Amino acid sequence: MASLTRTLRPLARAAATSSSRLPQSRAALGRTREATRCIYTTPPRHYAQMMSEEVDLDMDGIQPTPIFAFTEIEQAMRDSVEKFANEAILPKAREMDESEMMDASIVEQCFEQGLMGIEVPEKYGGAGMNFTAAIVGIEELARVDPSVSVMVDVHNTLCNTAILKYGTEESKKKWLPKLATNTVASFCLSEPGSGSDAFALKTRAEKTADGYRINGSKMWITNALEANFYIVFANLNPDKGYKGITAFVIDGKDTPGFKVSKKEKKLGIKASSTCVLTFDDVDIPHDALLGEEGQGYKYAIGLLNEGRIGIAAQMTGLALGAWENAARYCWNDRKQFGTLIGEFQGMQHQLAQAYTEIVAARALVYNAARKKEAGEDFVRDAAMAKLFSSQVAGKVSGQAIEWMGGMGFVREGLAEKYWRDSKIGAIYEGTSNIQLQTIARLLQKEYTS
Numbered sequence: 001m002a003s004l005t006r007t008l009r010p011l012a013r014a015a016a017t018s019s020s021r022l023p024q025s026r027a028a029l030g031r032t033r034e035a036t037r038c039i040y041t042t043p044p045r046h047y048a049q050m051m052s053e054e055v056d057l058d059m060d061g062i063q064p065t066p067i068f069a070f071t072e073i074e075q076a077m078r079d080s081v082e083k084f085a086n087e088a089i090l091p092k093a094r095e096m097d098e099s100e101m102m103d104a105s106i107v108e109q110c111f112e113q114g115l116m117g118i119e120v121p122e123k124y125g126g127a128g129m130n131f132t133a134a135i136v137g138i139e140e141l142a143r144v145d146p147s148v149s150v151m152v153d154v155h156n157t158l159c160n161t162a163i164l165k166y167g168t169e170e171s172k173k174k175w176l177p178k179l180a181t182n183t184v185a186s187f188c189l190s191e192p193g194s195g196s197d198a199f200a201l202k203t204r205a206e207k208t209a210d211g212y213r214i215n216g217s218k219m220w221i222t223n224a225l226e227a228n229f230y231i232v233f234a235n236l237n238p239d240k241g242y243k244g245i246t247a248f249v250i251d252g253k254d255t256p257g258f259k260v261s262k263k264e265k266k267l268g269i270k271a272s273s274t275c276v277l278t279f280d281d282v283d284i285p286h287d288a289l290l291g292e293e294g295q296g297y298k299y300a301i302g303l304l305n306e307g308r309i310g311i312a313a314q315m316t317g318l319a320l321g322a323w324e325n326a327a328r329y330c331w332n333d334r335k336q337f338g339t340l341i342g343e344f345q346g347m348q349h350q351l352a353q354a355y356t357e358i359v360a361a362r363a364l365v366y367n368a369a370r371k372k373e374a375g376e377d378f379v380r381d382a383a384m385a386k387l388f389s390s391q392v393a394g395k396v397s398g399q400a401i402e403w404m405g406g407m408g409f410v411r412e413g414l415a416e417k418y419w420r421d422s423k424i425g426a427i428y429e430g431t432s433n434i435q436l437q438t439i440a441r442l443l444q445k446e447y448t449s
């Protein structure tokens with residue numbers, strides 16, 4: 001199978017070259033067909049930046065494009081990941097779920113395909129694509145297996161982004177090539193006593209002559225088993241409350257005092273590892289500090305705001321996968337009363353309603369991604385996308401089981417797995433209540449006179 005990186009890199013380069021030739025107004029807004037093809041991959045400058053520089057924008061004749069319009073490179077990403085997921089992941093999805101283990105060859109292939117460094121610039125060994133390309137990839141993976149999707153999502157949208165946004169040039173050179181080519185990463189914020197109230201974390205860091213020492217524990221850490229690189233949030237100055245929270249990197253599972261402990265047995269996304277981590281006098285060097293001391297809470301908030309769009313994409317991919325699996329059965333395979341069950345109007349209305357809801361959720365996801373890329377405020381959009389897409393995923397995957405009758409309920413196909421996997425969408429990276437709280441808080445601000 002052709003590697004994604006090999007397929008897409010030339011496209012990325014072409015897009016970069018042609019976007020720099022575009023008139024600025026079109027390049028910035030990307031509203032013409034031509035511009036849409038080019039600007040999102042490596043935009044010359046963000047819209048917000050351009051506005052602050054008071055660039056003269058010629059708005060005349062600019063046609064808005066539909067939210068479902070993709071650049072050439074984003075479409076290539078969708079097509080390649082769809083092929084990879086169907087050919088390599090689908091045959092293993094059931095087996096990985098039953099064994100509650102991610103197949104090592106799938107992890108390897110995700111690296112080979114360029115899926116573990118989607119936004120990492122080429123100079124650090126990544127694919128050098130944009131955020132929407134990552135979102136599209138995460139969605140396509142979830143259409144087949146939400147466990148593989150979340151592995152790729154956490155690695156890209158939280159961990160790689162953390163280094164890209166907050167790492168020094170030296171740390172980028174040191175860590176990004178590994179993260180893009182062979183080392184899985186984990187994002188370690190939650191603890192036994194701090195979930196929604198993430199900044200009540202109890203893990204402590206103290207300064208030592210050679211760097212820092214970490215003590216404490218983390219819980220629910222995705223990818224922990226496969227990872228060999230951990231972004232860890234610990235409080236360096238508890239007297240300052242959450243303003244003491246600092247981000248560190250543990251580069252290697254074999255770091256003395258660090259242990260990946262209990263692996264959780266879960267309802268869904270069983271192939272994705274979720275573990276407890278313990279830190280017992282873990283000594284790390286000065287350069288294991290990520291960004292600045294005391295800024296960890298800001299980093300976590302910023303990263304999770306972006307990450308939520310990834311989880312939303314995981315949920316829309318899951319919903320579409322569940323719907324397609326059932327729709328094919330209803331319209332091709334199963335007859336009752338001498339008729340395909342998908343011919344009954346009662347069934348058709350449900351299929352149509354569910355598909356409409358999936359498309360609505362996807363529109364929220366792509367809109368949030370585009371707003372992030374444009375440098376606009378996307379926090380409320382990300383929260384709405386995650387909230388709604390996880391609701392749609394739960395509803396549609398549940399209905400899909402009923403549409404398939406007994407065949408939806410057995411563990412032969414994937415119908416029941418999609419439903420089990422959907423439940424997590426309302427929990428991680430902020431529960432649905434927390435998303436509602438964010439949406440309401442921002443609305444209240446806007447509507448309070």
Ligand SMILES: Cc1cc2nc3c(=O)[nH]c(=O)nc-3n(C[C@H](O)[C@H](O)[C@H](O)COP(=O)(O)OP(=O)(O)OC[C@H]3O[C@@H](n4cnc5c(N)ncnc54)[C@H](O)[C@@H]3O)c2cc1C
Pocket residue numbers: 154186187188189190194195196197219220221222223266274424427428429430431432433434437
């Ligand atoms: C499979 C899995 C993978 C995960 N991966 C990671 C990871 O990689 N890294 C990481 O750091 N964390 C991870 N998490 C942790 C995840 O982010 C938390 O589980 C989540 O934030 C919720 O925290 P909690 O489980 O402690 O629930 P709680 O915070 O105890 O919430 C329980 C209930 O109370 C509600 N609630 C809490 N506070 C409020 C409030 N103020 N208003 C209204 N309702 C409220 C919640 O909505 C929820 O319904 C993962 C969790 C799971 C299950």
